[in-house]
Amino acid sequence: MSNMATRWGICSAGKISHDFSVALKTLPAEDHQVVAVAARRLEDAQEFANKHSIHQAYGSYEELARDPNIDVVYVGNIHPYHLKTCLLFTNAKKNVLCEKPLAMNTREVTEILDSAKKNNVFFMEAVWTRFFPVSVEIRRLLAQGELGEVKMVRAEFGMPLMHRPRLIEKELGGGALLSLGMYCLQLVCMVYNGEKPESIQATGVCLETGVDETVVVTLKFSRDRMAMFHYSSSLQFLNDAVIVGTKGNIQVPSQMWCPTSIIVNGRETRFPVPEPRLPLNFPNTTGMRYEAEEVRQCLLKGLKESAVMSHADSILLAELEDEIRRQLGVVYSQDCL
């Protein structure tokens, strides 16, 4: 890719695709352009295209995969379909940014990443939190040893979402871990630099549909370093996070998954996200601009993965999610293949 605008194709016309398209509009048009959108139904793609002033609308994902004018595809459909959708694009030699969770389990995640490698395309799981200025600042403080040795990470993410079938129904990828808890888990993994925990324990409550609802997870890492997080799809938590080291601490006030403020040893710094041009479905999602810009920078450098959210990071997340689900007894049909 030359130094021209990154040409995005949007796959699926749902809620998060809308927010992502709004976020792209907060970046300079000479850097980012949405050139096509695809949905399962052409009418949905056309409506989305009209709303976001996108030139090309397709009524199938296959047509987007064949479009030669796309540098990178944003995959925004629901996660039980990520495997099939991602393979379509990687096999068509398209670079991909895929919404989180990347897939239903480690087997699927590995298959996607293997395909990206085999086809020599860029691939990243859209763990957008990692690219917020707050997260960049956390990594800077940790790398400079400002906290001494980190000994504890605590995070929570809970909100009443029982009205959302996607959180409840197994076949839609239900379960609070993959939608909410993973944000706490990814913070723990980021702070402990991708290290595997020595042990992990999950205790929780599941719904009648067989998916997890409210869960407490504790993790122990080498050198007596700990983490704990809890998540819920039925309860409103405070939704903050704390990182405690031997010399200081960092608080990430609500909302820890899309943070606009950081308190380091009691001193607060704010990093507001830009105002949206259209109403958003989810809070602070103009902050998806940071991951989009990371993708652009990786493509300009010819990289096949981001160092901040690498393939190994996606595999670690998936492995830990599998283990948490195993302990809770949450089994998806995709686990039984």
Ligand SMILES: NC(=O)c1ccc[n+]([C@@H]2O[C@H](COP(=O)([O-])OP(=O)(O)OC[C@H]3O[C@@H](n4cnc5c(N)ncnc54)[C@H](OP(=O)(O)O)[C@@H]3O)[C@@H](O)[C@H]2O)c1
């Ligand atoms: N980063 C974030 O903050 C964030 C926030 C919310 C969600 N997400 C993730 O983004 C993904 C989509 O979430 P969403 O809230 O945008 O979902 P959504 O609006 O309910 O659905 C998104 C798209 O998925 C496809 N889809 C929905 N139901 C389907 C079904 N039964 N069979 C086949 N395809 C189906 C549709 O694509 P078509 O338009 O092509 O028909 C739909 O437009 C999820 O994986 C979720 O975890 C991320």
